[in-house]
Amino acid sequence: MPSISIPVLVLWGDKDPFTPLDGPVGKYFSSLPSKLSNVKLIVLEGVGHCPHDDKPELVHEKLLS
Structure with a gap:
């Protein structure tokens, strides 16, 4: 991740059982x-x-804004 310079949007579910x-x-x-x-x-x-x-x-709401 440190080598990526473009904007990164991370969407994370608070109920994710796997991660x-x-x-x-x-x-x-x-x-x-x-x-x-x-x-x-x-x-x-x-x-x-x-x-x-x-x-x-x-997800669409967060992506499109």
């Missing part, structure tokens, strides 16, 4: 916005591992 925010992968991605100015993390409430399947309207 929870408090797990090692989640902690890594949660830390990125404070280290890299091009990374933005949005945690989606009530969403699991596949936000685009669970709540496509919410």
